[in-house]
Structure formats: C-alpha cells, structure tokens
Amino acid sequence: MSTGVIVRPPVVPPAPPGPPQPPASTGADAAAAEGRLATRAFDLFYGAHQALRDITIDIPAHGVTAIIGPSGCGKSTLLRSFNRMNDLIPGVRTRGEVRVSGENVLTPGTDVVALRRRVGMVFQRPNPFPKSIFENAAFGLRMLGVRDRLEIEARVEDSLRRAALWDEVRDRIGQPALRLSGGQQQRLCIARCLAVDPEVLLMDEPASALDPTATARIEELMMDLKQRYTIVVVTHNMQQAARVSDRTAFMLSGELIEVGGTKELFTRPRVKLTEDYITGRFG
Amino acid sequence: MTSPAPPDEGAARPSGTGARGTPPGPPRVRRPAPLRIRGPSAARRINNRAVIALCHVAAALVVLPLLLIVWHLIEKGLGGLSLAFFTHLPKPVGEPGGGVANAIVGTLVLAGLAALIAVPVGVGAGLYLAEYGDGRLGALVRYTADVLSGVPSIVVGVAAYGLVVVPMGRFSALAGGVALGLLMLPTIVRSTEEVVRLVPRSYREAALGLGAPRWRMIHSVVLPAASGGVVTACLLGLARAAGETAPLLFTALGSRFWTLALDRPIASLPVYIYDYARAPYDDWNRQAWAAALVLLLLVTILSALVRLATRRMVRV
Numbered sequence: 271m272s273t274g275v276i277v278r279p280p281v282v283p284p285a286p287p288g289p290p291q292p293p294a295s296t297g298a299d300a301a302a303a304e305g306r307l308a309t310r311a312f313d314l315f316y317g318a319h320q321a322l323r324d325i326t327i328d329i330p331a332h333g334v335t336a337i338i339g340p341s342g343c344g345k346s347t348l349l350r351s352f353n354r355m356n357d358l359i360p361g362v363r364t365r366g367e368v369r370v371s372g373e374n375v376l377t378p379g380t381d382v383v384a385l386r387r388r389v390g391m392v393f394q395r396p397n398p399f400p401k402s403i404f405e406n407a408a409f410g411l412r413m414l415g416v417r418d419r420l421e422i423e424a425r426v427e428d429s430l431r432r433a434a435l436w437d438e439v440r441d442r443i444g445q446p447a448l449r450l451s452g453g454q455q456q457r458l459c460i461a462r463c464l465a466v467d468p469e470v471l472l473m474d475e476p477a478s479a480l481d482p483t484a485t486a487r488i489e490e491l492m493m494d495l496k497q498r499y500t501i502v503v504v505t506h507n508m509q510q511a512a513r514v515s516d517r518t519a520f521m522l523s524g525e526l527i528e529v530g531g532t533k534e535l536f537t538r539p540r541v542k543l544t545e546d547y548i549t550g551r552f553g
Numbered sequence: 554m555t556s557p558a559p560p561d562e563g564a565a566r567p568s569g570t571g572a573r574g575t576p577p578g579p580p581r582v583r584r585p586a587p588l589r590i591r592g593p594s595a596a597r598r599i600n601n602r603a604v605i606a607l608c609h610v611a612a613a614l615v616v617l618p619l620l621l622i623v624w625h626l627i628e629k630g631l632g633g634l635s636l637a638f639f640t641h642l643p644k645p646v647g648e649p650g651g652g653v654a655n656a657i658v659g660t661l662v663l664a665g666l667a668a669l670i671a672v673p674v675g676v677g678a679g680l681y682l683a684e685y686g687d688g689r690l691g692a693l694v695r696y697t698a699d700v701l702s703g704v705p706s707i708v709v710g711v712a713a714y715g716l717v718v719v720p721m722g723r724f725s726a727l728a729g730g731v732a733l734g735l736l737m738l739p740t741i742v743r744s745t746e747e748v749v750r751l752v753p754r755s756y757r758e759a760a761l762g763l764g765a766p767r768w769r770m771i772h773s774v775v776l777p778a779a780s781g782g783v784v785t786a787c788l789l790g791l792a793r794a795a796g797e798t799a800p801l802l803f804t805a806l807g808s809r810f811w812t813l814a815l816d817r818p819i820a821s822l823p824v825y826i827y828d829y830a831r832a833p834y835d836d837w838n839r840q841a842w843a844a845a846l847v848l849l850l851l852v853t854i855l856s857a858l859v860r861l862a863t864r865r866m867v868r869v
Contacts, residue, residue, distance in 0.1 A: 355762060387764030397755035400778050409773070410763050459759070466763060 304371050305331035305469040305500040307352055312366035314347060316359065321347045323524045325366075329517070331469075334492055334501045336515035336532065338508055340547070344524040345504045349472050352502065353389035354382050371469065387414075389470040390463030395479050396455035398447035398462070403439050406447045406458055410466035425465055433461035434491050453484025457491065464495075471495065473503040477510065489514050508548060512536050520544045626846045633843030643809050643825075649836060653844050655811050659726070659820040660851065662813065663805060664795045666730025671737040671794075672787050678738075679745025679786070684771055686746070695743075702739030709735050710800030718804060726812075726819035729805025736797060737790030744789060748782025749775060784863045788856045795852050798823035822848040 307329040314322040322344045329335045337345040350356045351368050354375060367374045375385050387410075398406045407426040416422055426443075430436040435457040439450070447458055456476060463471060473492070477485040492501055492514050505511050511518050512532060519529040520543075528535060528544045539545045546552055593601070637652050644651030678698070682691055713732035718724055752775050760770035776783070801807070806818035807828065813819075822844055829841035 353762065355758065358758070358761065383764050383766050385764075386762055391758075391762035393755060393758060393762070395755060397753075397759045399756060399759065399774055409760075409765075413763065413765050413769055413773070462759075462763065 306369075306371055307470060307500065307502065308367075308369040309348075309351070310367040310369070312348075312351065312368055313364065314344075314351065314356065315363045317361045321524050322351070325526050327519060327526055327529055329500065329502060331500045332496060332498070333516040334496045334503060334514050335517045335519065336511035337502065337504045337519045337521060338506075338511050338547075339521035339527075340552070341506070343521045345521050346474050348521070349474055349502060349504050350391075352470065352472055353386045353391055354380075355386075355391065357382065387466050388468050389472060390466065390468035392456070392459050392463060392471065392473045392476045394475040396452055396459055398450070398455050398458050400446065400448055402444050403447045403450070403458060404443045407461050407465055409462060414466060429461040429465040430458075432464050432495070433457045434487065434494070435461055451484070453480050453487060456480060456484070456488060460488075460491065460495075464499075468499065470500045470502070473501065475504055475506060478506060485510070508536075520547060522547070623849070626842065626849060629839075630842035630844075630846030633839045634846065638840075638843055639847075642811065646834065651840070653820075653822065653825055653840070653847060655808065656820040656822045656825040656844065657847065657851065658811075658813070659805070659808070660795060660822045660848070662726055662815075662819060663729045663733055663801070663821055664791055664855075666726065666815070667733035667737055667794050668787065668791055670730060670734035671741055671790060675738050675741030675790065676745050676783055676787070678742045679783075680749055680771060680776070682742065682746040683749035684767075684775070695746075698739040698742045701735070702743070705799075706736055706797050707799035710803045713800060714803040721816065723816070724804060724806035724818040726805055726815045726817065728803075729801050729819065729821070730815075732800035732804045733794040733797060736800060737787075737794045740790035740793060741786050744786030745779075745783050748786060749779045751782065752778045780863065784859060788859055792852050792856060795855070796823055796848060798827050802827075822851070 309325050309327050312322060312325040313320060325348060327348075337348060339345050347356060351364070352370060352375075354368075356362045356364075364376055366376075368376050370385065370389060374380075399409065401409075404426055407429055408422050411422050411425055416425075427436060427440075430439065435454060438454060439458075447455060450458060456479075460471070460476075477488045480488065489510065492503065495501060496516075503511075503515065515532045517530065518532045518535045520527045520535065520539075520541075522543060528539060528541045530540070535544065536548055539548065592598075637650060639652060639657065640654050641650070641652030642655055643653070678694060682695055685691065686694065710732050713728050713735065717728035717731050721728070756774050756778055757770055760774045761767070765773070801821055801824050805821055805824070807824040808818045808820045810820075826841045826844045826848065829837040829844065832838065832841075
C-alpha cells in the first residue's frame with residue numbers, strides 16, 4: 271500500500287475573489303456570518319497524542335457539510351470542537367482558532383454554555399432523557415427559564431413539527447421517550463436541540479444506529495433543516511454523505527485532506543488519497 | 554492487494570511468522586478431534602450439574618439465615634401480638650399486658666430525625682464525590698466516609714453523647730436522631746456516589762450539549778435518572794439505623810411514657826427490646842419477642858411505602 275507523503279491541497283475555498291476577509295464582524299457582515307463555522311491552523315492533543323493537525327476549514331452557513339474518513343481519523347473530534355464538547359475529556363489541549371459565526375470560541379473568556387446553546391449537537395446513539403416526550407422537547411426551554419405553559423407547549427409542538435415527529439407523537443406526548451423507536455428517539459433528540467433555536471446543528475453519525483427506513487427519514491429531515499440551520503454531519507457512510515451534503519471534507523489521520531463541493535469531491539477528487547478512499551481502496 | 558484468505562481456516566497458523574513472501578510450510582499443528590455434536594460428554598455434564606448445584610447451595614445459604622430469623626420471630630412473637638400491644642403504653646412491673654405504642658412512635662420519630670439530618674448531607678456528599686470528587690478533597694471525603702462506616706455504632710453513640718447530650722444537659726430524641734443520622738451517613742454517601750456514577754455518559758453529554766450548565770445537568774438530568782438508586786441508598790441507611798440499639802442507650806435513653814418532645818428522652822423499639830429481653834420476667838421476654846417482630850414489620854413496611862411513593866413520583 272502506498273503511504274506517500276500527504277500532499278496538502280489548497281483548502282481555502284474558492285471564495286469570492288478580492289481582499290482576504292478579516293474576521294471583523296460589524297453590521298451586515300455579522301448577519302452574513304451567522305452560523306458560519308471555521309477553523310484556522312487548529313491542533314488538538316489528547317495528552318501526548320495529536321488528534322488533529324493544522325486543520326483550516328471554512329464551513330458556510332445554511333447547508334449540509336459532511337465530514338468523512340476512516341475510523342479514528344479525527345472527524346468526531348473536529349465536530350466536537352465547534353461546541354467545545356471535547357472540554358469534557360481530561361487532558362485535551364488545543365492550538366489555533368475555532369470560529370463560530372466569526373468569533374473565536376477558544377479564547378479564555380468564551381461562555382461555553384452560551385456557545386452550546388447556539389451550536390446544538392445530535393449524538394451517534396439516540397440519547398433522550400428518561401423523561402416524557404414532552405419534557406425532553408421542553409428541556410432546553412425550561413433551562414432558559416421559560417415559565418409560561420402555553421409558550422412552552424407552542425414551542426415544543428413547533429420543534430417536534432420541524433423534526434418531523436409531531437404527527438407520530440401528538441397523542442402520546444406524555445409517555446416516556448424511551449418507549450419510542452430508535453429513529454423516533456433520534457428525531458426527538460433533534461427536536462430537543464431545535465427547541466432552543468440554535469444556529470448550527472452538529473450531527474455525529476446520527477443514523478449509524480438506525481435501520482435504513484429511519485435513516486432515510488433523518489436524511490430527509492437534514493435536507494429540510496438546512497434551509498434554516500448550518501448542519502455539519504460526521505458519517506461513516508459515503509453514500510449518505512453523497513446524498514445529503516452540499517460540501518464534503520475528507521480527513522485522514524488527523525489531517526484535513528480535501529474539502530469541496532460534494533459532487534466534485536466524489537466525481538473529480540483533486541487528491542489521490544481521497545480518490546483511493548472513496549473508491550474503497552482502503553478505510 | 555490483499556491476498557485471498559487461505560482455505561484452511563481451521564488450521565492454526567504458526568504465530569509470529571506472518572510474512573507474506575514466505576510460502577507457508579506444511580501445517581504441523583494437529584487438528585483437534587472433530588467436535589461431537591450429539592451431546593456433551595459425560596464429564597462435562599457432571600461438571601455442569603455440580604457447578605449449578607453449588608450455586609443453588611450458595612443461594613440457599615444466603616436466604617436461609619433470614620428465613621430462620623423471620624420464622625423464629627413469628628414463632629415466639631406472634632403470640633404476644635394483639636391490638637392492645639400496638640395501642641397501649643408499657644405497664645408497670647407485675648401488671649400483665651401493656652404495649653409498645655410509644656416505642657413505635659418513638660422509633661418513627663428517631664428515624665425521621667436521622668433521615669432529616671443524613672439524607673440531605675449524604676446525598677449532597679455522594680453527588681459531590683461522583684461529579685467533582687476526583688481531586689484530593691474527594692479522596693479525603695471518600696476515605697472519611699469509609700472510616701465512619703467502620704466505626705462501631707456504640708462509639709457513634711458516645712460521640713453523639715458528647716456532641717449533643719452533654720451540652721444540652723439531658724438525654725433527648727434529638728441526640729438519638731444525631732447518632733442514628735451519623736450511622737446512616739456513610740451508607741448514603743457511598744451508595745449515592747455509586748448510583749450517580751452509573752448514570753450513562755450520554756445523558757450528561759445530551760444535557761451539556763444543549764447548553765445546560767453543570768449544576769443544571771446534575772439537578773435536572775443526573776439526579777432524576779439516579780433517583781431510584783438514591784432512594785434505595787437512603788432506605789439501606791435508614792433500615793440499618795432503625796434497628797440500632799447501642800447508640801440510643803446514651804442518647805435517646807428510652808421512656809415509658811408518651812412524648813413527642815424532641816428535647817426529652819424518647820422510647821424506641823430497639824431499646825425496648827433490649828430492656829425487656831434482659832428482664833427476669835417471662836411476660837416481658839414474650840413482649841420483647843413481639844416487639845422484635847413489630848420492628849421487623851415496621852422496617853419492611855417503611856421501605857415498601859417509600860418505594861411506592863417514589864416510583865409514582867419518578868414516573869412523571
């Protein structure tokens with residue numbers, strides 16, 4: 271197997287030509303930056319082990335970006351950097367910048383709690399709380415201090431509708447969430463995120479624990495939600511990446527190998543390693 | 554690229570020499586005897602039976618003492634039970650009859666006081682240990698709780714005597730409650746820690762991922778998810794404390810009268826049993842047996858009630 275030197279392609283997106291955009295966020299710029307994600311020369315270490323190397327990527331707002339790559343390549347780690355979930359793991363160190371809507375969220379003054387409200391996360395295994403369906407969807411609202419019963423009910427319904435779950439659960443909203451099927455639980459977890467109205471939705475292999483029908487529903491939902499949210503999805507499943515994403519990033523051994531429009535990346539990859547991976551030669 | 558798998562999957566390959574280039578030498582490892590599929594061999598069947606039998610014996614040995622105790626209590630105590638036994642005060646020496654009404658109430662009061670003291674502190678400390686207790690302070694608290702659980706109950710009684718009885722100038726229900734609370738504390742702390750640690754990581758991640766601050770995650774997700782176990786932890790502590798006699802001898806003392814005053818001595822079933830079992834009167838000894846049966850029933854009913862109540866609460 272040829273493991274040559276990894277050639278770093280130009281990862282800067284084919285941005286509108288002109289002067290390089292400063293990370294300034296004023297007026298109209300701020301609105302445009304809403305929901306945009308980026309990293310600059312981002313390194314992450316688990317103790318002595320470097321899990322991410324010099325990642326520089328731009329993820330535009332409103333759209334689905336897929337991160338693909340073999341197991342252990344750092345795609346979940348990168349995803350969890352955007353809402354700093356890696357903070358929960360002892361011994362994590364970082365270098366470089368992670369930007370959410372133009373702001374570097376690694377600066378010491380960052381309010382991690384506020385960040386996570388803006389950047390929601392859906393996990394690999396559906397993880398509803400052992401409470402009722404209603405209480406799951408209302409959790410974020412109660413946390414934000416919403417007291418008004420009518421408002422909570424309205425927003426719970428709204429988020430369940432947006433997660434395409436309302437019609438299935440409207441008659442049993444008070445039942446334990448753990449009685450739902452796996453696919454329904456995962457959509458409930460998505461609804462739970464949507465209820466606090468985030469800008470970004472991070473999804474860590476959201477369908478890998480689900481059967482094909484439930485997977486299809488989650489994918490439909492992603493296509494639907496991207497109108498309003500920036501979605502970043504980590505997936506093992508290249509067909510899924512090809513189906514749902516607008517842009518795809520390929521990672522290997524902690525490095526970002528290539529990023530581009532999904533169609534180009536899958537049909538005309540610029541880097542040999544990407545081609546080898548997507549044609550199934552390794553991974 | 555990858556060579557096709559060799560057809561002789563069953564034959565063990567000499568380990569360590571996996572080089573692709575070298576042609577595999579003649580297989581020198583003997584094939585195992587073909588598996589019998591008709592049924593296990595006689596030796597295996599006997600082994601199986603023997604181990605299963607041993608497990609049954611061990612299980613029986615665990616249950617047997619409890620059954621013997623219950624049987625003995627019923628045999629000796631049932632005769633002394635009557636409605637009057639539950640509703641009357643003890644009679645003076647020589648008068649037949651009398652009951653343990655004040656001791657039942659006293660035991661409930663003492664257990665309630667102990668729970669009031671130990672449950673908030675114990676659950677709080679257990680949560681601390683599970684959520685924040687990885688540092689040196691956590692290790693110290695954990696060690697202290699372990700040592701406290703090893704302290705003989707009579708020593709705890711003496712400690713409560715020094716802490717409460719001496720400053721107050723008299724024996725009291727309060728002192729008894731403190732003593733029992735101290736006894737319950739380590740059980741509650743360590744069991745709470747264990748059950749809180751069992752709450753799946755995914756719940757914590759979900760809560761934090763939604764932007765919940767840590768205290769909120771603990772309060773709204775971790776504690777409710779662990780509540781069944783926490784209740785069990787408290788019941789374990791309570792059941793242990795409710796039957797303690799030694800620490801009550803220097804603290805609550807005992808009483809032959811109705812009293813609910815927390816700053817006065819109060820009756821309790823264990824002390825009643827202790828007094829009546831030692832007394833040289835057959836009638837009193839019979840009543841001690843009956844009181845022991847009542848104590849057993851009380852602890853059983855108490856835990857059943859708490860379980861029922863919390864199960865309903867948790868389901869919401």
